[in-house]
Amino acid sequence: MMPQRTDDISDLCEAVLSLSKVTAGERVCLLTTHVFDERVLDGFRIALGRLGADAVRLILPPQTAGPGWVNPIQLGSYAERILKGANMVVRVNTTRTVADVSMYTQVVREVLFSGVRWLDVNGEELLMRRLFPTQALIARTRGGAERMGKAQTLRITSPAGTDLVIRKRGRKGHAQIGVVDEPGRWDNFGFGLVACAPEEDQTQGRVVFDVGDSLGLFQGPYHNLMNERVTFHFEEGKIVRVEGGNLARAYEGYLKKMNRPEHCRIAHIGWGTHDRATWSGPSFTVGDWESYYGNVMLHLGHNIFDTPVANSGLGGRNKPSADWPIPQHSGGVILGHSLWLDGEQILEEGRIVPRDLQ
Ligand SMILES: [Fe+2]
The missing domain is CATH 3.40.640.10 (Type I PLP-dependent aspartate aminotransferase-like (Major domain))
Incomplete structure (x- = not known):
């Protein structure tokens, strides 16, 4: 027919x-x-x-x-x-x-x-x-960014051993929905996520990137997922140790070779809100990767990107150590994590908890 x-x-x-x-x-x-x-x-x-x-x-x-x-x-x-x-x-x-x-x-x-x-x-x-955004995606993402903007601390944990605390006093909540409907707003069509830039010297704890998570382009195309664990240890906002096997050693070498000190600190952290984003497979793109529903994206690097709009931009102070080239953020995306903003649980092992943010 x-x-x-x-x-x-x-x-x-x-x-x-x-x-x-x-x-x-x-x-x-x-x-x-x-x-x-x-x-x-x-x-x-x-x-x-x-x-x-x-x-x-x-x-x-x-x-x-x-x-x-x-x-x-x-x-x-x-x-x-x-x-x-x-x-x-x-x-x-x-x-x-x-x-x-x-x-x-x-x-x-x-x-x-x-x-x-x-x-x-x-x-x-x-x-x-x-990845065309729905009104539901727009609402839950804007709502999440508002919550993110008000929060002073963010904590993530996972059964694999992540336990990381971030302070973000005075930092805005960023919504990515694919819509620019007010002067000065920036957005990326096809994405759905909430993010923020942490205070530069306050992040403490460890993050476990587990099997099936992603270190992004470090491993080639986005669909190349991790086959072993890598644990990042943070003190006073900085990565002080990368723990694990061959992959951890290779990643440490990658950061060292890049020689950009800003990549030892978090650029942005938050969660994905796109229910039509896929995880892995041939059509797995950067948009899916960052936006996958209930993920935690934790990127390392510069974060001075900002706009005059309340829920658009990061407004961090982790400056690029050179103006050009601007390398892709390092770090990646982790699944199955729990996330709290101050005392409120937002994710429970990859599931969005508050009804209005689901
Ligand atoms: Fe990023």
């Missing part, structure tokens, strides 16, 4: 933009590097036209120094001025073959603090469809 309707990618792009309340006459900048998927970008162009946006496309030329890439948007550049003139930036990422814009750079921070909404979109149609 023939399907009842077709749904062109421009319809999907229109739905993505409508969630972020793009209105007629709004200045929207569709941003990519010089390598992109024309079909997806065309989908956004048509959708922006249908919504009546005053849209432009900005294709960043490659910026290199010698054989290496540098940040494709430089501070003080014409590109920065164009972005600051927009009401909203839609940055579509369709390839990972060239250096791309990073939310952890000063230039993106300045664009956000000038009041521009910024939506990152992984422009793979399969993902955009599978």
Whole structure:
């Protein structure tokens, strides 16, 4: 039987933009590097036209120094001025073959603090469809970020031996829902998570990454999960020991070789809220990894990313030790953990406890 309707990618792009309340006459900048998927970008162009946006496309030329890439948007550049003139930036990422814009750079921070909404979109149609956010996801994630923002301490435990206490006095709660509906808000389409940046020197205890958990790209593609335990010991916010077998030794060597002291401290920690995110398998992506329902993501590294919006951004003080390149966060994602905000239990071995956050 023939399907009842077709749904062109421009319809999907229109739905993505409508969630972020793009209105007629709004200045929207569709941003990519010089390598992109024309079909997806065309989908956004048509959708922006249908919504009546005053849209432009900005294709960043490659910026290199010698054989290496540098940040494709430089501070003080014409590109920065164009972005600051927009009401909203839609940055579509369709390839990972060239250096791309990073939310952890000063230039993106300045664009956000000038009041521009910024939506990152992984422009793979399969993902955009599978991870399209529901109103329930948006509500439980916003609710979680509010709770996270008020909390002063966060504790995680697990049957495998995790027992870590984090202080986060004065640090905001960050919601990632794929929607930018207020000036200065940043988001990542297809993600669902709550996070925060801890106080830099207060984290104490140990975290056990168990078999089946993930150390992210350290082990190659995201679907390469761990086959042995690695335990990180923290004192005064810093990793002081990585305990375990060959994998632990290799990870210690990786951190040492990277030689970025900020990667010995937590960048952000929180939980996943996306009920359609998968764990492992060929379609397991960075969005699934960070957003998997009831996970705990614990990333190491820089966390100065911030926005003027209450539940968007980290506002940490763990600065990158070099402006470029900005390496991916290290650390990873752990399952089956329990999590408390002050005295309130939020996760019980990977299950979200409060009814309104489920
Ligand atoms: Fe991260």
